[in-house]
Structures are given as structure tokens and as C-alpha cells.
Amino acid sequence: MEGFPPDQELVARLQDGDEDAFALVLDSWSGGMLRLARSFVSTEESAAEVVQETWLAVIEGIGRFECRSSLKTWTYRILTNTAKRRGTREKKVVPLSSAEDNGPTVDPARFRPAGVPFPGHWWEFPPAWPTPEQGLLGAEVREMLSAALAELPDRQRVVITLRDVEGYASEEVCELLEISAANQRVLLHRARAFVRGKLEEYYTQEVSS
Amino acid sequence: MNDLDCRQFVEQVTTFLEGDLGADAEQRFIEHLALCDGCDRYLDQIRQTTQALRDLPAEGISPAARANLLNAFRSRP
Numbered sequence: 001m002e003g004f005p006p007d008q009e010l011v012a013r014l015q016d017g018d019e020d021a022f023a024l025v026l027d028s029w030s031g032g033m034l035r036l037a038r039s040f041v042s043t044e045e046s047a048a049e050v051v052q053e054t055w056l057a058v059i060e061g062i063g064r065f066e067c068r069s070s071l072k073t074w075t076y077r078i079l080t081n082t083a084k085r086r087g088t089r090e091k092k093v094v095p096l097s098s099a100e101d102n103g104p105t106v107d108p109a110r111f112r113p114a115g116v117p118f119p120g121h122w123w124e125f126p127p128a129w130p131t132p133e134q135g136l137l138g139a140e141v142r143e144m145l146s147a148a149l150a151e152l153p154d155r156q157r158v159v160i161t162l163r164d165v166e167g168y169a170s171e172e173v174c175e176l177l178e179i180s181a182a183n184q185r186v187l188l189h190r191a192r193a194f195v196r197g198k199l200e201e202y203y204t205q206e207v208s209s
Numbered sequence: 210m211n212d213l214d215c216r217q218f219v220e221q222v223t224t225f226l227e228g229d230l231g232a233d234a235e236q237r238f239i240e241h242l243a244l245c246d247g248c249d250r251y252l253d254q255i256r257q258t259t260q261a262l263r264d265l266p267a268e269g270i271s272p273a274a275r276a277n278l279l280n281a282f283r284s285r286p
Binding site: 017019022023026027030031032034035048051052055056059060104105106108111119120121122124125126128129137141142145146149160164165167170181185188189192193195196199200 | 214215216217219220222223224227229245246247248250251254255257258259261262263264265266267268269270271274275277278279281282283285
């Protein structure tokens with residue numbers, strides 16, 4: 001992360017009671033933590049409470065933190081544990097696999113069937129998308145993406161949120177969620193294909209309207 | 210074109226992007242990619258999708274909760 005102090009320094013400052021350092025991590029991570037918490041519990045309020053509880057645990061435990069993992073991973077682990085406990089209480093648990101994780105991710109009707117020339121190849125190529133303005137997403141696209149994420153099955157949403165929205169490495173995600181690398185990849189793959197499909201829908205509607 | 214078809218290609222994009230395909234499968238994937246504009250576009254759109262998600266702004270916690278936590282940090286023993 002640009003402009004972010006290295007972990008050792010950050011931890012030392014937090015242990016010294018440096019308020020600016022605390023405000024920095026609080027402001028940088030709370031948004032992502034809310035998104036992640038929301039995947040485990042049933043309401044926005046619950047998610048906000050999980051984040052609050054997590055930060056209180058961080059404040060309480062930072063004095064004993066020994067940098068064996070990164071500060072962010074440690075914080076996120078507290079968050080997922082807190083969120084899972086609460087999710088269980090609210091009877092919203094994230095099951096590890098389900099029927100939603102099987103089957104093709106692209107509508108089979110888009111490919112040529114057996115018995116015609118070039119079976120298994122596109123009938124028509126996926127339509128081209130408009131080139132986005134450099135680094136800028138329109139508000140409408142952002143809303144559409146958030147809605148698409150909300151529509152995903154929980155497990156897929158947690159994984160794509162951590163990997164693509166928060167930028168975590170696959171090993172970190174497997175560790176946080178206690179899932180295998182193969183399982184993580186399947187969930188990520190299905191989630192990405194779904195969100196790509198939503199973007200395609202959005203862009204083709206935009207062109208035809 | 211080799212025996213990898215488009216229907217199989219689209220199911221391998223994530224494994225490819227993760228670098229987990231294995232040498233032989235990766236070779237077939239890349240050969241297909243070089244010859245198929247549809248799959249080239251599909252892969253690019255998956256990349257664009259991940260990029261778009263990366264640019265999603267996060268909503269923060271409420272100002273009251275933030276003030277609360279700053280207070281808690283200040284008054285920690």
C-alpha cells in the first residue's frame with residue numbers, strides 16, 4: 001500500500017500510543033472490514049458491531065502483538081473469528097461448498113454444440129466493452145458492481161471481496177477462511193465469471209438503449 | 210487450433226491467472242488464446258472485472274463509531 005508505514009514501524013507507533021497511527025489504520029481498513037464482516041452476519045448493523053468489536057480487541061491486544069503475521073492479517077483474523085461467532089449465533093454460517101459451486105460459469109448456449117462444425121467454440125464472440133476512462137469507474141458501474149457482489153452466494157462473495165476488492169493474496173485468503181487452495185480458486189472463478197456476466201449485461205444494455 | 214475448446218478455456222481463466230495451470234495445460238491455453246479472438250476478449254474482460262472491483266471505494270464506519278474507537282485507543286492502559 002502506497003504511503004503506508006512498514007509494519008514494524010506502524011506496530012511500534014501503535015504500541016507507543018500514537019493516535020495518528022491508529023487513525024491511519026482505522027480509516028484505511030474499516031471499509032474493507034465492514035465488507036468482509038457483512039459476508040458473515042445478517043445485517044449492516046451487525047457488521048458495524050463486528051468491526052467495532054474487532055478494533056476494541058486490536059486496541060486491547062496490540063501491546064502483546066509480536067509481528068509474527070502482518071498487522072493487517074492479524075486484525076482480519078480477529079475480524080473473521082468475531083464475525084463467524086456472531087454469524088453462528090445469528091444462524092448465518094458460511095458453508096464451505098454447495099451445488100452453486102458446480103457447473104459451467106458461462107451459458108452453454110453461447111458455444112457451438114456437438115455435431116456442428118467447431119463444437120465447443122463461441123457462436124458469437126463476447127461483445128466488446130467500452131474502454132473505461134483511465135482509472136475511473138462511473139457511479140453507475142460502481143453501484144452495479146456492488147449489487148452484483150451482494151447477489152453472490154456468501155462463500156463466493158467473501159472470496160472475491162478479499163481477493164479482488166481488498167487485494168489479498170490467495171494464501172492469505174485460504175488462511176483467513178481456512179479453506180483449501182483449490183476450493184478458494186473455484187469460488188473465485190465462479191464469482192469473477194458472475195460479475196463479468198453482470199458487466200457484460202450492463203454494457204450491452206447500455207449500447208442497445 | 211488444438212483440442213482445447215472455448216467452452217473449456219473460459220473455465221480455466223482463473224487457474225491460468227493464478228499461475229496454477231501446469232506447464233502443458235498452460236501451453237495449450239496460450240496457444241488457444243493466440244488463435245481465438247473471442248477467448249482473448251473473454252480473458253481480457255475477466256481482467257477488467259478484477260480491475261474494476263479493485264477500484265471500488267469502501268464505505269467507512271460511522272463518525273460516531275470512529276470517535277468512539279479513537280477515544281478507546283487514547284484511554285488504553
